[in-house]
Amino acid sequence: MKLSVKSIGQLAVPAATVALLFQLYWLRQTWLTARQSFRATATECLQKAYDAAMMSNLGHIGRTNDSLQQMNISSSINFEELEDDENETVEQAAKRDSMINTLAARLHLDTGKSHSIPVPNVEYAQMSNILSRMFSSFGLQLVHIDSLQHEYRLLLHEKNIDLPFRVYTDSTLTAVKSNPQLLLIHPALNTQTNTIGVLFSGETIYLLQQIFPAIIVSFFIGLLIIGCIWTLWRIIVKQKKLEQMKQDFISHVTHELKTPVAVLQATNEALLNFGGSNSPEMTTRYLHLNKTELDKLQGLIDQIMTITRLEQQLHQRQTTAMPLEESLSSIIQRFAYQDNVHVQIDNQSGHNSIETDKQAFEIIFSNLLDNAIKYNNKPQKLITLTIKDNRDRILITVADNGEGISNSHLPFIFDKFYRVTSGDTQDTKGHGLGLSHVKALAQQLQATVEVNSTPGTGTTFTLQFPRYAKN
Incomplete structure (x- = not known):
């Protein structure tokens, strides 16, 4: 039994440890997957919100339903609304003016009027992304923060993400740039200008809610493993105690058997070899002593047999x-x-x-x-x-x-x-x-x-x- 207990312990403890470590690894991977999915969805929605806000500021509707996304649409540009931004630098203003003049010259348009630019066979999402990237590449500040936040909130709601957030632009990013939870997009095609960032409040709690079923399953699996090991250990300990008690029982019974047998042998030898049978008084005393010892033996045998019958349910009670x-x-x-x-x-x-x-x-x-x-x-x-x-x-x-x-x-x-x-x-x-x-x-x-x-x-x-x- 000692070898058995030791062997089972050597197998059970490492097995339970490995199983619990695997549960922790699985939870960590589930957390990382949920976090990666959340950040990818949030970044994608931020880019779409920026595109929608850009198109809205250009004079076109900012968002459209699914039925319009497959139609041939036209984007309208009002050159008169593209006025100087008081926050842009001289270099950015020069780039903006150069872009407007180049675009108007190639399209043969008057920069003092509003014109519609037909874009045939292009989906709305693709067109808005292309135009927003194009305007952002020239350093134009055409997106208002309030409009961007509104569009972003609507897109997040569609993805069942209702977390409070704050949007940051180039001028406000410096204070939070070291935050590991900051999400960034670069709308420009070839430059890092017009960087947009967003920070969510309660992201950790949200992710825990997303993986809560996995946590519950892992918790119950861990309890099941620990419970099985504990039950196995209790059974082993109980079996070990039972074995020890059986050995003690055998020792006690052996002792109880030796004493009457020794007394019977002594009295029998006295009666046979030492003339005890010639003395009626001695014979009577020895016979009474033998009867007492035989009664003890009979009682012990009856007790063991009764226990056996009880276990086998052979004795019917009246x-x-x-x-x-x-x-x-x-x-x-x-x-x-x-x-x-x-x-x-x-x-x-x-x-x-x-x-x-x-x-x-x-x-x-x-x-x-x-x-x-x-x-x-x-x-x-x-x-x-x-x-x-x-x-x-x-x-x-x-x-x-x-x-x-x-x-x-x-x-x-x-x-x-x-x-x-x-x-x-x-x-x-x-x-x-x-x-x-x-x-x-x-x-x-x-x-x-x-x-x-x-x-x-x-x-x-x-x-x-x-x-x-x-x-």
């Missing part, structure tokens, strides 16, 4: 109506001969009989009384059997004033072969079968058994029997 207080009194009489043992009955029930199996009932309370006496080092061993009514059930408690049982042992005292081996109880003879026998018989009688103990004060066993036999 329920009969039996007087309750009278039955308990007859059981108490078996222990009345012992010194300093006082057992009393406190009958608070309004019913005098119970339907149950007589033999199983007597075995249950014989074992409980035997334990209450055997594991009690007080000068006066006081035991009280209390009978109460609890609706359709009979409640019987067995309370003693012994040393009690610590909480660490209580969950295991009904396990087969388990013995409390602390304090003075380790020198008390037993095999760890009595309480397991009690629980098995109680289950056969549809009864429940519970235990409550306070170290130094005593222990109380509570049994609830059905008042009438169940079919």
Whole structure:
């Protein structure tokens, strides 16, 4: 078992560690994917919003529905509205004027009028992008921030992104340029002029909401892995304890068998070889001693066989109506001969009989009384059997004033072969079968058994029997 526990631990711990690390890696990749998708969508929407705002400022409608995007459309330019911007530099103004004059000359247009430029067989999105890039390349400041923010907000809403944001231009980008969450676009074709940036508030919370299902799945998978490892470990520990208890049981039984056999051999040899048979008094004494030892052997064998029959459910119980207080009194009489043992009955029930199996009932309370006496080092061993009514059930408690049982042992005292081996109880003879026998018989009688103990004060066993036999 030691090799088995060690081997399972060497396999389970690395396997659980790898599984949990994989869950963390998967969550990280999911986060990065969601972040990359968000930034790509936000950047694309910013470029589209800039194009729409540019076309709107040129005199054309800024946004169009899907039915217009496949039509042959015309873009109108009002040269009179392309006035000097007070924020542009002399160099930018020169580039703007040069672009306007070049465009008007090639199209044979008057710069003092508004003209429509037909663009056949070009989708609106493509046309707006081309024109906005063209105007931006010449350094024209044709996009108003309010218009850009409005268009951007509408596009983000279509993508189900409702985060607060702030748009930055060349003149305001310096203060936030080092922010890793800043998104940038460069509308110009060949230059880095007219750079547009945007910063979102609450981006991290938004991304966590997007991957929240993945977090929940990963969390439950992690709990499942930890739960499986914990359950496996508990099973291994329990099996190890069971093996140790079996070894202790074999040791105790072997000791119990050796003692009667040694006594029987000694008495038999005395009778045969030392003339004991010629003395009636010695013969009688030895025969009584042999009978006592044989009774012990028979009791041990009967107890083991009873446990085996209970596990295999070979013994059928016969329920009969039996007087309750009278039955308990007859059981108490078996222990009345012992010194300093006082057992009393406190009958608070309004019913005098119970339907149950007589033999199983007597075995249950014989074992409980035997334990209450055997594991009690007080000068006066006081035991009280209390009978109460609890609706359709009979409640019987067995309370003693012994040393009690610590909480660490209580969950295991009904396990087969388990013995409390602390304090003075380790020198008390037993095999760890009595309480397991009690629980098995109680289950056969549809009864429940519970235990409550306070170290130094005593222990109380509570049994609830059905008042009438169940079919």
